[in-house]
């Protein structure tokens with residue numbers, strides 16, 4: 001009997017063709033695996049399609065909760081945003097997919113896993129490295145990286161093998177989406193001078209068309225994890241979806257990023273990440289209140305490292321664990337409530353409170369009740385300015 005392969009299956013044309021191609025080209029029996037992390041409308045239909053095309057088994061799972069709890073929230077606690085712009089939705093989904101592929105391969109006694117990534121993106125790296133870290137004995141095949149077919153040839157292959165080709169005109173874009181965000185590239189977006197046309201956006205209203213009055217939202221955090229909206233406790237997935245809907249209505253979360261891919265090229269990606277944008281901003285605002293200056297400065301450096309590491313496919317590494325442990329420690333007092341104002345594409349922080357706030361009214365106020373001892377300042381400044389005075393005496397500043 002031929003070996004088995006577990007294929008990450010989306011139900012789209014490419015991975016459907018991959019089922020047949022893996023059979024024909026590699027003589028493998030194909031088990032498909034489809035995971036819903038906030039992107040799949042009808043899992044059962046996808047399962048049926050896989051079987052119809054020729055898979056010997058087809059698994060589908062809803063992993064939304066695991067995705068949010070084990071991948072998205074740790075990244076939120078870290079404030080991980082790639083190059084200051086991209087909240088890493090696609091990048092965070094890949095290690096989870098890798099882990100599930102490995103688990104399924106082990107259960108089913110497969111020798112190989114396969115995925116639909118092309119050979120020029122980051123996602124192939126994330127899945128290949130993820131699988132290698134978790135099960136180095138497994139072989140990985142990426143059909144689209146090997147077969148070198150154009151879109152027309154793929155359609156021809158599908159027709160020849162009796163695989164149904166969607167009748168709807170294919171989207172001019174390449175899209176990946178999950179609960180944390182939507183990534184859109186290709187087509188007219190490949191010209192960096194082109195403004196993204198409206199048909200790129202599905203989750204966010206154009207700011208021109210959003211309500212004329214703002215909305216306010218109170219987000220409650222517990223140890224850096226969002227747990228309530230407007231005082232109502234919510235489960236992780238429901239909370240993210242609720243923020244997503246509201247922020248999208250107000251046109252929040254559109255990102256146009258010229259990004260540096262791991263494989264060395266610059267690419268342009270449009271993102272829609274309404275929930276991520278609001279939650280990241282609120283989380284940081286709470287940290288501003290409860291973390292000391294040094295903690296904030298150091299944590300920002302860790303955030304950049306952490307974001308690079310996620311982007312570069314290194315989730316399952318010792319380095320990630322170490323950074324996660326540091327981040328977890330920083331969240332001890334990140335408990336409190338942030339009030340945001342959503343209006344015309346902007347999310348503004350308008351209120352913050354926490355039992356652990358380091359903001360001390362009696363120290364900050366210029367009104368009565370001021371507890372700051374101003375008479376101590378000249379002595380402090382005398383010592384603080386000592387090196388500057390010493391240097392100026394010996395090495396005077398040149399005249400302008």
Ligand code: ARG
Pocket residue numbers: 088090091121122123174175176183184185259269
């Ligand atoms: N550039 C993003 C990343 O590397 C998204 C990749 C997938 N994008 C897409 N439109 N299919 O994580």
